[in-house]
Amino acid sequence: MGTPQLTKNQSLVMGALAHSEGPMSAYTILDKLRDEGFRAPLQVYRALDKLLEYGLVHRLESLNAFVACTCPHEHEHDRGVTAFTICEGCGQVTEFHDAAIEERLSALVRAQSFKTEKTTIEIRGHCKSCA
Amino acid sequence: MGTPQLTKNQSLVMGALAHSEGPMSAYTILDKLRDEGFRAPLQVYRALDKLLEYGLVHRLESLNAFVACTCPHEHEHDRGVTAFTICEGCGQVTEFHDAAIEERLSALVRAQSFKTEKTTIEIRGHCKSCA
DNA sequence: ATCGCACACGTTATAGCATAACGCAATTGA
């Protein structure tokens, strides 16, 4: 179960995100793809749904926006929970992973008998350049 | 610098959230407060802004919704980063705090020379009853 | 072959979340 061949719309959305400096909202993506024939939000949202499912894209809940996954290797996501720093100054987003946090969260949540399906960790602040 | 006396609108919104079982969107709050004279979203959002500032309410980014803070004591928030479990089944939200995660996150972020302003941790899944 | 099904796609309309911009009133403090 690797990543299936992307459809045309999925490729276009993936390309737009991959070549972008930072995160983009669905509507920003739509605007970037007007010249390629995109006319309606659903074209973007449907492609994003699949890209999220394949793990090629992440959603930033605190921004209502999307970023291409920056993991160098396929298995990077196995190294622990996914988290992001988001600079309020320049918009730069950095993805990172950590097993220690995953384990600690897992223990705390297990104590509640809670079954985790998706974990969101987003840190808003200022990057080195924007401090 | 404790919590100032709440205005009428702020009290009404706080009351609505405090007596609610789970999180509520701003528009749901608006509907609950129609009988008290609320007519427009801004009345809710302005009250929420203040309540968030005072730390009486938390915003759930992954739901675009708000919950009353459930900390038993004032200083509970000093015990570490704030996190939530959110049940997809019954909507139950549980707030908790942890110093170990705060320290670990802090270390990882410091390595990027990133200055944290606000940390969001939200765990979606199913609670014990809804498993 | 052709039927049925799954899936991607396109379009229109609608729902849900959040803020801009204006003006008024009450409070405060110089």
Add this chain to the structure above:
DNA sequence: TCAATTGCGTTATGCTATAACGTGTGCGAT
């Protein structure tokens, strides 16, 4: 008294996301 601040009310608008409908294409089962 005057200016600054804060809260409030209203109208309008913008941004984010999905519902509901129909089309076409590919592909395996009968």
